[in-house]
Amino acid sequence: MxxxxxxxxxxxxxxxTQNNTRRVMLDVLIALLPAVIASVIFYGWRALVLTVVCVLGCNLFELGFTKLTRRPTSIFDLSASVTGVLLSQNLSATFPIWMAVVGCFFAIVIVKQLFGGIGKNFANPAIAARIMLFLCFATEMNSFAVLKDGKLVSEATPFTLSLTGAEPLTYREMFLGFHAGAIGETCSLALLIGLVYLLVRRVISWHIPVSFVGTVALLSLVCGADPLEQVLSGGLLIGAIFMATDYVTSPASPLGKLIFGVGCGAITVLIRLAGHTEGVSYAILMMNLLCPYIDKLTIRRPIGAPKPPKPEKKGKEETAK
Amino acid sequence: MRLFGMSGVHVPHRKNTAGSAPVRMPPPATVLIPLSMGIGAPSTPTVQPGEKVLVGQKIAEAGGFVGAPIFSSVSGTFKKTESYRDVFGRTVTALLIESDGEMTPDPALAPVSVTTAKELADAARACGLVGLGGAGFPTSVKLAADPAKVEYILLNGAECEPYITSDTRTMIDRTEELVAGMKLLRDLYSAAVVVGIERNKPEAIKKIKEAIAGEAGLSVKVLPGSYPQGGEKVLIFNCTGRIVGEGKLPLDVGCVVLNVTTTVELMKYLKTGMPLVERCLTVDGSAVKEPKNVIVPIGTRMQDVFDFCGGFQSEPGKILYGGPMMGIAVPDAGFPVMKTTNAIVALNLRDAILPDPTPCIRCGKCANTCPLHLTPFAIGDAVQKKDADQLAKLHVTLCMECGCCSFICPAHRPLVQQNKLGKAILKAATPPKGGK
Structure with a gap:
């Protein structure tokens, strides 16, 4: 022969499968498109500039790092672009460009590449960068603006409005998103369109968004807050749909995803109601850190595998001997 | 019952040949019949070089209990033995027989009558029958089961692999023999006989349902149209709701699983005395000019079968024994058709090259599509660390190597291959049974 x-x-x-990592990332970008469009409508060209700068910044840092470490270039899997768009959507329309670039550096180099690149990061790069920017540039991150007569005018977000006891926005205003806030997080409608797209394309499953948002609504109700206002305000929807569902930093099994979502929701409500500050990003970061443990505890017992022996029983046997 | 059933993946069906009734191929100039076709010890030749042989004549004795005798598939002259390295890396000996083109059957062949389950198992052994669905487990060993323990006999007609339609054709074209086999099995084992067929074969389902109408104990189970319905554990689960545990056999849950074509070939042997010397196989794939179902003598070289199907329309980049999900790639088209070869698939150069793996993004699709709920991404981590304890905890030995995880992985990682490595690592680390 x-x-x-x-x-x-x-x-x-x-x-x-015809599917690949790039196609998954491309789907996420497509799902983010309505939010990006809404951000440009509500916050003008400055929002578009921020988005473009963040995407370019993330890709440049990714390219630079892989060149420097002589590893294969990974910008074509589009994961850096997703991080760039997500990060930009978390910023205020007036956020200084150079600070956004610092955020890109932190997200890509510190959080993603130093831990081994795609698939190895312990936390969602965009979430970690948002928190870093909050800690370093608190004033800039907290000054939100809205487009009025073609100019960006500073204004309080619905979340801070509710804290000061001012006249709250109507649900309709909050749902459509024409108010101050991070550029990508205000338009709930656009984010929900993205969610539907991700579900239809089977990029994500319903478990995390539903358990996350559901827990926030339920706990808000229990604690006496307006559940609908809690759901529509702040970064909850963008967090629950796009950030908490990041494959790498969320559990793989359906049960694990539910635990993860409930955890995110509970921490969010705790921070929001007890700490009087937006808690979505901290909640996701904390649950990111717990993800390996959730994964470990929720691995499904294969069909046909024997039931694991009870630990106490084993102890008894040993003492009997 | 479990909260979640056995999932799986939707593979492209590509059942291009489902409508083409099999064509019998004229005997090739030579056939090369391996002495080992599947598991079990190699058989021992009983003919001398230069000896004349007839179709159906025994040319090698079974090498052990898990082994099968071998019969000449053509009439002609036994020329010599030839050794080659087979697709499992074993060196096997094969008998080279030059055909005289006459296909004269051995006149000594006579019908066989059986009245008990044991006689049926003996008959299966005498005719060298093995599982024709691909795995090649000796049928006699399965049929030797104590009839008191057998509650269900499941006939596997799922044929869930892309391209392959040879079982479909068997079910459509040889329904009478199949139903006769079902009745015989029901009577000898006093068991319920169920044919499991994937729902994408409406013609076969309809024909068998009509043929068994009014018969007690015979039924057709229509299976979902997803891969791997034909996996033994999946078939048993979907037909009976029973679960075959780790390290257990179907008989432990009262089931015997036979392929539909195996059943039909067994009936043919009982009726005519002709052992398994030819088989129907599907010839398809992007490189094949005229895909069709062909009946070929065992031992026909793949190249001869492809030539019969008009040759290649484009240069083949990969040739497979079996379908693309679990088939085995061969290094040369000179390899012979074996008893277990239900299809030969030739892919063109473009389809032969698979994309390179990229880093795992932990999407969890592998774990969520595994029919047995294994966790391939975690098994992959344990394989890299050669962590036998962890592999045992993850129950890697349950893996039936269906390939769903590798198929679905968006990072194109070799997951089922890692599972196979994992089994080997675990086996090497486990002390052999009966040792000190």
């Missing part, structure tokens, strides 16, 4: 050099020999399977 001869060996035909033309024939490739490999282990089965010999056909693979």
């Amino acid at each position: 001869t060996v035909n050099e033309q024939l490739s020999v490999s282990s089965s399977p010999h056909i693979l």
Whole structure:
């Protein structure tokens, strides 16, 4: 028997899905598009500049780092672009450009690449960068503006409004998002369109968004806050739909996802109602850190595997001996 | 019952040949019949070089209990033995027989009558029948089960692999023999006989349902249209709701699983005395000019079968025994058709090259599509660390290597291959049974 050099020999399977990491990331970008468009409508060209700068910044840092460390360039998987868009959507329309670039550096180099690049980061890069920017540039991160007569005018967010006891916005205003806030998080409608797209394309499952938002609504109700206002305000929807569902930093099993979402929701409500500050990003970061443990505890017992022995029983047997 | 059923993946069906009734191929100039076709000890030749042989004549004795005798698939002259390295890396000996083109059957062949389950198992052993769905487990060993323990006999007609339609054709074209086999199995084992068929074969389902109408103990189970319905554990679960545990056999849950074509071939042997010397196989794939179902003598070289199907329309980049999900790639088209070869698939150069793996993004799709709820991404981590304890905890030995995880992975990681490595690592670390 001869060996035909033309024939490739490999282990089965010999056909693979047409899906790939780039297509997954592209779907996330498409899902973010309504929010980006809404941000430009509500906050003008400054919002677009921020988005473009963050995407370019993230890709440049990703490219630079992989070149420097002589590893294959990973910008074509579009994960850095997703981080860039997400980060920009978390900023205020008046946020200084150079600070946004610092955020990109932190997200890509510190949080993602230093831990081994895509798939190895312990926290969502955009969330970590948002928190870093909050800690370093609190004033700039907390001054929100809205477009009025073609100019960006400083204004309080619905969340701070509710704290000061001022006249709250109507649900309709909050749902459509024409008010001050981070550029991508105010338009609930746009974010929900993104959610539907991600669910239809099966990029994410319903478990995290539903358990996260559901927990926030339920706990708000229990604690006497307006659940709908809590759901529509701040970064909850963008967090629950786009940031908490990041594959790398959320559990893999459906049960794990539910635990993760409930945890995110509970911490969010705790910070919001007890700390009087927006808690979504901190909640996601904390749950990111717990993700490996949730994963470990929620691995499904395979069908056909024997039930694990009870630890106490084993102890008894040993003492009996 | 479990909260979640057995999932799986939606693979492209590509059942291009489902409508083409099999064509019998004229005997090739030579056939090369391996003495080992699947598990079990190699058989021992009983003919001398230069000896004349007839179709159906025994040319090698079974090498052990888990082994099968071998019969000549053509009439002609036994030329010599030839050794080659087979697709499992074993060196096997094969008998090279030059065909005289006459296909003269051995006149000594006579019908066999059986009245007990044991006689049926003996008959299966005498005719060298093995599982024709691909795994090649000797049928006699399965049929030797104590009839008191057998509650269900499941006939596997799922045929969930892309391209392959040979079982479909068997079910459509040889329904009578199949139903006769179902009745015989029901009577000898006093068991319920169920044919499991994937829902994408409406013609086969309809025909069998009509043929068994009014018969007690015979039924057709329509299976979902997802891969891997034909996996033994999945079939048993979907037909009976029973779960085959780790390290257990179907018989432990009262089931015997046979392929539909195996059943039909067994009936043919009982009726005519002709052992398994030819089989129907699907020839398909992007490189094949005229995909069709062909009946070929065992031992026909793949190249001869492809030539019969008009040759290649483009240069083949990969040739498989079986379908693309679990099939085995061969290094040369000179490899022979074996008893277990239900299809030969030739992919063109473009389809033969798979994308390179990229880093795992922990999407969890592998774990969520595994029919047995294994966690391939975690198994992959344990394999890299060669952590046998962790592999045992993850129950890697349950993996039936269906390939769903590798298929679905957006990072194109070799997950099922890692599971196979994981099994090997675990086996090497586990002290052999009966040791000190």
